[in-house]
Amino acid sequence: MVLLRRSSLAQLPLSLKDTRRMTLRNLRSRMLAGAVAVAMLGALAACSSESGSDETPTSASGDASASTAAPSGSNGSGVELHMTVWTSDPDSLAMFDSIGKAFVEQQPAVSAVKFDSLTLDQLDTVITTGIQSGNPPDLSWLPVEKSLEYIHNDALVDLAPALKETNGYDFEDLVPRLQERWTVGDALYGVPFSTGALVMAFNKDLYEKAGIKSPDDLIAEGNWTWDSFREISKQLHDKLGVTGYVMNDFDYKNWTRLLPILFAYGASPWNDDATQCSADSPEFAKAIQLYHDMVYTDQSAPLPGQKVDFWGGQAGATTAFLGSMNNLKDATFKYDIVPTPAGPAGDTQALGQASIVVLAAGKNKDLATEFLAFLTNKANAETMAKFYPPTRESLLSAKVLVGRSTILTEDMVQPIVDATKETGKIFPVAVDDAKVADALNRSLDTNIWKDGVDIPDALTQVCADVQPLLK
Amino acid sequence: MNRTDHAAVAAPARVRPPRVRPSSKNRPPRDAGRNVFGYSLLAPGVLGFVAVGGTALVWVFWLSLHSVNALSQKKTFVGLDNYVRIFHDPDMKTVFPNTAFFVVLLSVLGTVAAVALAVLLNQKLAGINFFRSAIFVPALVTMVAWALVWHFIVQPKGLLDGITGAFGLDPMPWLRGGTLTLVVFAVVQMTKNVGVNVIIMLAALQSVPEDLLEAARLDGAGAWARFRHIVVPQISPAILMVFMLMVTGSFKVFEIVLLMTGGGPGVQSSVLSFAIYHEAFELNDIGYASSLAVILFLAVLALTGIIWQLRKRFVYYESD
Helix, strand or coil: CHHHHHHHHHHCCCCHHHHHHHHHHHHHHHHHHHHHHHHHHHHHHHHHHHHHHHHHHHHHHCCHHHHHHCHHHHHCCCEEEEEEECCCCHHHHHHHHHHHHHHHHHCCCEEEEEEEECCHHHHHHHHHHHHHCCCCCCEEEEEHHHHHHHHHCCCECCCHHHHHHCCCCCHHHECHHHHHHHEECCEECCEEEEEEEEEEEEEHHHHHHHCCCCHHHHHHHCCCEHHHHHHHHHHHHHHHCCEEEEECCCCCCCHHHHHHHHHHCCCCCECCCCCCECCCCHHHHHHHHHHHHHHHHCCCCCCCCCCCCCCCCCEEEEEEEHHHHHHHHHCCCCEEEECCCEECCECCEEEEEEEEEEECCCCCHHHHHHHHHHHCCHHHHHHHCCCCCCCEHHHCCHHHHHCCCCCCCHHHHHHHHHHHHHCEEECCCCCCHHHHHHHHHHHHHHHCCCCCCCHHHHHHHHHHHHHHHCC | CCHHHHHHHHCCCCCCCCCCCCCCCCCCHHHHHHHHHHHHHHHHHHHHHHHHHHHHHHHHHHHHCEEEECCCCEEEECCCHHHHHHHHCCCHHHHHHHHHHHHHHHHHHHHHHHHHHHHHHCCCCCCHHHHHHHHHHHHHCCHHHHHHHHHHHHCCCCHHHHHHHHCCCCCCCCCCCHHHHHHHHHHHHHHHHHHHHHHHHHHHHHCCCHHHHHHHHHCCCCHHHHHHHHHHHHHHHHHHHHHHHHHHHHHCCCHHHHHHCCCCCCCCCCCHHHHHHHHHHHCCEHHHHHHHHHHHHHHHHHHHHHHHHHHHHHCCCCCC
């Protein structure tokens, strides 16, 4: 019926009254529509002005002294610095907060220093998305694997001039060999705050229960090699049915965790200047063969996709960063920490490294650089050494590293400090790290990590996949 | 004979005017006013979509025509190069078939499972509400937790291997790529969300008129015939809706791939949505990722459009 009425009405001529009603109704509707549109525009304008006000601190990206002179700092409305870190440890974050507060007290142009906690695998995403959206963090931790990529893309600020001019910084105390990955000529693009050794932790209870030699016994015998470690791992699996060895944070997706074995065999996936793939070398093949045999022949290491938790007591031994040993604080078993085994290339020590960097796309580069100088000065570096192995000559000692740790002892750490100083090798780095590492991980996963593989043949394919990305 | 015809018959003395749909120019003022009022109410939503969704779409298309270096903030116009690259990218020879297989498998499996479970849960049994609640519980769990639980089930030497081993079967490479891994993904995703679809189906089943079923029963129709010829047509709009949601949803499946295999080994278990994330956020190749995102958008749009056009052949509406 409604349909009929409407169509009938449509045929009728409009009376004056109808026309006036229509006009009034139209007017009312248009006013309503206009009000809604104005409200929406108002909201958008408010958003724009908010983002505009966010950009105000950009003006602070002049030189540091100009920022320091800014009156806004005195009334608490100064710049808020943001720094991304990949720790969620409450003690560690509390330490950074206290250093940040101390900096705010001495620098009135800064109202606060915020530490944004994330995981390492989120870091690249957060930084690149931040740069794209015009709101990157001012400072960040950056792993050494990313150093060349970020430097090559002009994404980092040269810190050397500011650090050298900072009173009491003691620039010369930074161990030069440990700064190499961050140095281009006289420029320094990051201050390593943590040079962490990949070390081995083992579950003493499991070795005792199995009645076999432990890593401590092999070290005492002078027979601490990957071959002898493979043997006791197999014995552990055969006797107790548990996993003998699991690499921490490996999951067959992070090739850098293979470095203790690779370095022990004198292998690296590419040459020193990262222009030539060397994953098909005999040394690389022997190193990979050892781990492959542990997985598929001895079954003493986990299969791809298999979750094994050393910290929960499910495996005999693990290799992990010294900083990860905090996971042992809740361990329900006896443990010890030792350097990783030797190989045909002798005793080696794989070193991961993380630096603090200032992002070139940040809005407050000079204040951020000033904070970095404060954060990495000798006093604060010593404070941080409780959590992160320092790169200052004066602080690189077992006593400083152990600090008040309830997990580490000086006896445990001294050999690792010696190895770091004498035989330590920092992770190899490629210019296009994201793509190279991805290609290497994927190719190893596809070609190597399966049963019945001819390792040398498969590694030829790995190099074929990686070589085009090396520059 | 529709309502309009009835009305015309009821007034035989009057000459029925020709039925002409009013154009926007001569539309009665009351309609025009209502339309403006209606559009005003729609405006916030539409503006929101344009501001967020529309802008993002245009921006992604614009990015897809560029080579973007996120770190150095350099953007170079490359035309359709990123699209041409898709055809030469060996990874895409695995990713696209994987995506197609996964979408078909999950959409069909998910819809059939939702109908089957809804029929089972539509019985008048004591304690049926417990089962109705139980099937919905996974939908309340986060995808991350769900994927991790399933990972422990299907990991090597895990629960599933233990069960198959009890029947004398060898361990299966559940997460080592290929069709088997995609089937695992489909099962994990389906069991997570089937509860929501079952609720939709259950509501549709409970609105099937009892008198139709009773009439069919009296005419001697068996259970299958009643289901095939009465229930299915009656709930076909709900089936269409669930199927479309499954199609669009399965194109966007991402968390399971990330959490269970990372797309590996290689790209053997990767699908398009994961490949976009991988290129954009792990390899920083924003331009190429954007071109893949445009392809994904067009694929979802095309498939949804085709299904929508085909609905008249498969879906029964009371007004038909």
